[in-house]
Amino acid sequence: MTGVAVQLKGLRRTFGAVHALDNLDLSIEPGEFIALLGPSGCGKTTALRVLAGLEDADSGQVLVGGKDVTALPANRRDMGMVFQAYSLFPHLTALANVSFGLSLRGRGKSLARAKDMLELVGIGAFADRYPHQLSGGQQQRVALARALAIEPSVLLLDEPLSALDAKVRVQLRDEIRRIQTEVGTTTLFVTHDQEEALAVADRVGVMRAGKLEQLAAPADIYLTPATPFVAEFVGLSNRLPGTVVGNKVEVLGTRLPLLSPASSVSVTALVRPESVSVSPDESGEGRVLTTSFLGPISKITVTVGDLLVVAQVATDRLATLAPGTPVRVTLAPNPVALA
Numbered sequence: 001m002t003g004v005a006v007q008l009k010g011l012r013r014t015f016g017a018v019h020a021l022d023n024l025d026l027s028i029e030p031g032e033f034i035a036l037l038g039p040s041g042c043g044k045t046t047a048l049r050v051l052a053g054l055e056d057a058d059s060g061q062v063l064v065g066g067k068d069v070t071a072l073p074a075n076r077r078d079m080g081m082v083f084q085a086y087s088l089f090p091h092l093t094a095l096a097n098v099s100f101g102l103s104l105r106g107r108g109k110s111l112a113r114a115k116d117m118l119e120l121v122g123i124g125a126f127a128d129r130y131p132h133q134l135s136g137g138q139q140q141r142v143a144l145a146r147a148l149a150i151e152p153s154v155l156l157l158d159e160p161l162s163a164l165d166a167k168v169r170v171q172l173r174d175e176i177r178r179i180q181t182e183v184g185t186t187t188l189f190v191t192h193d194q195e196e197a198l199a200v201a202d203r204v205g206v207m208r209a210g211k212l213e214q215l216a217a218p219a220d221i222y223l224t225p226a227t228p229f230v231a232e233f234v235g236l237s238n239r240l241p242g243t244v245v246g247n248k249v250e251v252l253g254t255r256l257p258l259l260s261p262a263s264s265v266s267v268t269a270l271v272r273p274e275s276v277s278v279s280p281d282e283s284g285e286g287r288v289l290t291t292s293f294l295g296p297i298s299k300i301t302v303t304v305g306d307l308l309v310v311a312q313v314a315t316d317r318l319a320t321l322a323p324g325t326p327v328r329v330t331l332a333p334n335p336v337a338l339a
């Protein structure tokens, strides 16, 4: 199975006064894994449903493998889907759920293929169980096996992990990526969990109000956000007052490069917590306010005059940074976006 290219061109879809899709363009390379990220209501599910043929666009085109499929019904679009809610048939075993859509191939072949798929997603041993005898994560594995069993040219995943607990979620997202790499199916994965999107995708599309704000590799989305919206939506940022000096912005006494030109002198700079260093200093202007243990890296908040600054520190340094400690705050000269 090799992936096909997918193109969404100028898609518009309104529901009453709501522009769920507002001239959405998205090009996906053959075999690519794209995560679509964005706040609730920005049109992610609508985009996926229009691509699948479950929803009509008011205008625009959907191309799969270069062919215009805009007018084709869902059952002729050759797409596998997995949704947020477990959507298995409750009265069928895992194996029967997976072989269900394959009956055209003949029973023997269908069962063999369904078994292979359950092995691929790591639950071959549970083939005879019914959905109520499986955990949420196992049920989503069955749903994934069912979606892949038809050898779809495109795999569509709409928040498939959001009903799972954090640990299972991470395991299954890594597994989805492994399987996708193995079978090479072009994949669109919708999530509003930024960590999930950054962790698994080849490229991340950040959507806002029915449009793509940026489509880029995870590191680029994080380090060089194209718009203030992307900068604030992806990752945590301190909002700190700054003064523009030439092509830099001065924040807390440090001149930082700008990601894009400023239009005024007094600005709000978005500074990542990992760009903030804090060290104990009797004559420092900062005071540690709180520390929160988060594993190997911890979070620390510091007041500097009226400002509240969030920093990340290695946890083994927390012992020297108890609340009340006077500290010096310095910023790494990483490029920053402006709000």
Ligand SMILES: Nc1ncnc2c1ncn2[C@@H]1O[C@H](COP(=O)(O)OP(=O)(O)OP(=O)(O)O)[C@@H](O)[C@H]1O
Binding pocket: 015, 018, 019, 020, 038, 039, 040, 041, 042, 043, 044, 045, 046, 047, 192
């Ligand atoms: N069938 C419908 N009827 C009316 N409005 C709809 C319908 N489907 C979606 N909408 C509206 O379109 C907008 C986009 O919805 P969509 O489900 O695509 O968002 P989403 O990005 O998937 O959000 P979430 O992260 O909450 O799942 C929302 O304002 C939603 O209320």
Ligand SMILES: [Mg+2]
Binding pocket: 044, 045, 046
């Ligand atoms: Mg949705």
